[in-house]
Amino acid sequence: MLNEFIEFAPRLYRRLGDDRWVPPLSSDVRRFIDAEVNPYFAEAEIEHFLALDADGSTVGRVSASIDPAYVERFGKTGFFGWFECVDDPAVASALLRTAEEWAAERGMERIAGPYSYCATQEFGLLVADRGSEPAVFQPHNPPYYKDLLEQAGYGVDFRTNTFSWFGERDAALMEPLVRRGDEVRDRLGLTVRDLDPERWDSEVDLIQELLAASFADNHDMVPISKPVLRFQLGELRDLMDPRLTRFVERDGRPIAFSVLAADGNELLKEAGGTVTDEFAARYEDLKANIRGTVVLMIGVRPEFDGQGVGRVLVGEVAKVVLGRVGPYRDMHTTWIHEHNWQSRSYLAHTKTGPARTYAVYGKDLAL
Numbered sequence: 001m002l003n004e005f006i007e008f009a010p011r012l013y014r015r016l017g018d019d020r021w022v023p024p025l026s027s028d029v030r031r032f033i034d035a036e037v038n039p040y041f042a043e044a045e046i047e048h049f050l051a052l053d054a055d056g057s058t059v060g061r062v063s064a065s066i067d068p069a070y071v072e073r074f075g076k077t078g079f080f081g082w083f084e085c086v087d088d089p090a091v092a093s094a095l096l097r098t099a100e101e102w103a104a105e106r107g108m109e110r111i112a113g114p115y116s117y118c119a120t121q122e123f124g125l126l127v128a129d130r131g132s133e134p135a136v137f138q139p140h141n142p143p144y145y146k147d148l149l150e151q152a153g154y155g156v157d158f159r160t161n162t163f164s165w166f167g168e169r170d171a172a173l174m175e176p177l178v179r180r181g182d183e184v185r186d187r188l189g190l191t192v193r194d195l196d197p198e199r200w201d202s203e204v205d206l207i208q209e210l211l212a213a214s215f216a217d218n219h220d221m222v223p224i225s226k227p228v229l230r231f232q233l234g235e236l237r238d239l240m241d242p243r244l245t246r247f248v249e250r251d252g253r254p255i256a257f258s259v260l261a262a263d264g265n266e267l268l269k270e271a272g273g274t275v276t277d278e279f280a281a282r283y284e285d286l287k288a289n290i291r292g293t294v295v296l297m298i299g300v301r302p303e304f305d306g307q308g309v310g311r312v313l314v315g316e317v318a319k320v321v322l323g324r325v326g327p328y329r330d331m332h333t334t335w336i337h338e339h340n341w342q343s344r345s346y347l348a349h350t351k352t353g354p355a356r357t358y359a360v361y362g363k364d365l366a367l
Contacts, residue, residue: 001048009084025271060084061085062098064098064103065117078111079114082114085148110363114360119222120232123358124359125149127357127358128356132164160357161335165331166330170352175322177314178322184311188308189250190312192246194243207229212224214302239261239287239290241326244259244261245257258295258298260293260317291329293330293331295331298343
């Protein structure tokens, strides 16, 4: 079943002729959905479902998950995710109803998604874009998915946006951000350093600590555990140039951080979902020529909010677009929640509108 779960999406997007969807490596997907490999399976209940037509061919897939920590903090809400489906409301409704029943049988009163498998992983349905190519961790889906969810009784819970800046186009916007960030850094007596790859495990644990502190009041996210973050960043390690992770310190104490990764989609476009001998032979050259980066996480300890530390982080990130960090020149964000006032205030200084808009949909369950 898991083989078919993995292979359905590439077949569907080939049939749709959507060349903006970038197939992940099937080997990476297999690891992520393997309960023996991904430690998140030890923290949550997860199931996967397929929809088959009369001939036994796969016409849709979905996952269902329950995160006990999320339920304890936010209430009895389960998640659906990994949603892919042909353009058929009956198929979509059957898939979603199966996930709903699975969640309801386990005491959930509401279901929301798509989440793969929770809010600290890839989530959201693409509902608008400006024709942009998705960066890694920016979901892509056909426009008709929105209609399928709405016809199945789902409504929008909240929206998020992603933003993009390109070296050739946006350098002039970045210069003042860098200048202000450096000024604040010097005025507050802060230092900024790269991630130390020789201390990988302790550096990832530091990221986990800072992430938990800075997102403590996030309305839709529970702290990610050390094992899960180690797994997720470990899967990305080859794309995590140490220069792209920045720690801001005061008197030797880390008080803020930003984590960027090279845009793996620039590699995945060449791979086509599998690691062939030809791709393996070209891999190092392809990786060395990645221009794009993706902001995975950014945060400030709450006791330092309002002191200008965020400006320091923004300035460090802006240096990427100016070509001051290795070969990189372009930058993309992951999801900026519509109510994330801190990140929105940082973004206001860039005077840039969103590139892509996502929505999380929810539905009350019949008990």
